[in-house]
Amino acid sequence: SQQGEEDPQALSIQEGENATMNCSYKTSINNLQWYRQNSGRGLVHLILIRSNEREKHSGRLRVTLDTSKKSSSLLITASQAADTASYFCATAPDTGRRALTFGSGTRLQVQP
Amino acid sequence: GAGVSQSPRYKVAKRGQDVALRCDPISGHVSLFWYQQALGQGPEFLTYFQNEAQLDKSGLPSDRFFAERPEGSVSTLKIQRTQQEDSAVYLCASSLGSINSNQPQHFGDGTRLSIL
Numbered sequence: 001s002q003q004g005e006e007d008p009q010a011l012s013i014q015e016g017e018n019a020t021m022n023c024s025y026k027t028s029i030n031n032l033q034w035y036r037q038n039s040g041r042g043l044v045h046l047i048l049i050r051s052n053e054r055e056k057h058s059g060r061l062r063v064t065l066d067t068s069k070k071s072s073s074l075l076i077t078a079s080q081a082a083d084t085a086s087y088f089c090a091t092a093p094d095t096g097r098r099a100l101t102f103g104s105g106t107r108l109q110v111q112p
Numbered sequence: 113g114a115g116v117s118q119s120p121r122y123k124v125a126k127r128g129q130d131v132a133l134r135c136d137p138i139s140g141h142v143s144l145f146w147y148q149q150a151l152g153q154g155p156e157f158l159t160y161f162q163n164e165a166q167l168d169k170s171g172l173p174s175d176r177f178f179a180e181r182p183e184g185s186v187s188t189l190k191i192q193r194t195q196q197e198d199s200a201v202y203l204c205a206s207s208l209g210s211i212n213s214n215q216p217q218h219f220g221d222g223t224r225l226s227i228l
Contacts, residue, residue, distance in 0.1 A: 031214050042116070042203055042219030043155070050214070088154045098211045099145065099168060102154030 005103055006089060012109040019076045021106040023089030024069075030094040032065055034074050037086045037105070046074075046087075051094065081112040114138075116220035118204050124226045125194050133189045133223045137206030144187050145217060146179055147203040155203050161187060162210055191225075199227045 007022045023032070031050045035043040049056045049065045049072070056063045062075040076083055086107050090100040117136040125131050137144050143162055147155035148171075157171040163184040172179070176194075181187040191198055201224050205217035 033216065035219075040221070042221045043205075043217075045216035045218070048214065048216060090154075092214065099157040099160055099171070100217065101157065102147075104152075104154050 006087070006106045008106060009104070010107045010109070012111065013079055014111050015079060015081055017079055019079050019083070019108055019110070021074045021087050021108070023072045023074070023103055025072075025089070025091045025101075025103075026070065027091070028094050029067070029091045030098070031092045032063075032072050033090045033092070033100065034061075034063060034072075035088045035090060035102075037088065039085075043088065076108075079108075079110045081110050084108060084110045116204055116206055116218050118202075118220035118223050120223060121221065122224050122226075124228065126228050127194060127196060129194055130190065130192045131194055131225065133191075133202050133225070135187045135189070135204030135206075135220060137185065137187070137204070138208075138218055139185070141206035141208050141218070143207040143209065143211055143217075144181055145205040145207075146187070146189050147205065148173075149201040149203055149222070151200075158189070158202075160211060167211070194225075194227045196227050199225055201225070 005024050033048045034046040037043045047058050060077045065072045086105045088105045090102045119134045146158040149155045159179045160168040161181040176192045178190045201222040203222045205219045207215045207217045209215045
């Protein structure tokens with residue numbers, strides 16, 4: 001079963017626009033990670049945010065985490081056609097089995 | 113190699129046949145993970161190795177699924193008596209530290225398994 005729920009399931013924007021994806025989860029976490037997957041390829045790690053962090057930046061990516069609402073958001077600024085991919089959040093719990101639990105993903109289409 | 117390598121990339125088998133999927137992790141990576149990804153879904157955890165020890169196999173869907181990593185590097189996922197519901201992409205990932213070290217996982221491109 002998948003813990004995370006991404007919202008929206010699909011997103012289509014024009015090149016240069018910003019894209020925001022949201023992730024909600026159910027259990028207490030140690031950290032939350034975002035991954036990108038191009039069609040037919042494996043996942044690529046984008047960013048990791050720990051439970052005691054609220055915001056993190058990496059290039060054109062900005063991730064926020066609200067542990068009180070059990071939610072996270074990924075913002076991609078000034079999108080490019082090459083950003084077209086599926087984006088997944090994954091949570092690492094703070095107790096018990098420590099394996100990552102992935103959400104169902106947001107499919108982002110950036111129109112050139 | 114520079115990344116995680118999986119073979120074969122595509123596998124077609126008849127229902128009832130046994131299959132073996134191979135994963136070559138990044139050299140020196142302690143942790144190795146197997147995931148199953150259905151079409152349009154996120155990866156689902158199958159099993160985890162720390163070096164040669166299989167520390168968590170709670171995600172394996174049935175006793176037809178078996179994984180090993182005998183020398184702490186290459187891993188094989190075996191599925192016996194395949195069924196149509198086994199059709200999926202099987203992803204392997206490795207990371208430098210143990211599962212609790214909060215390090216990113218590096219994924220291979222997966223094996224797409226189709227059971228006819």
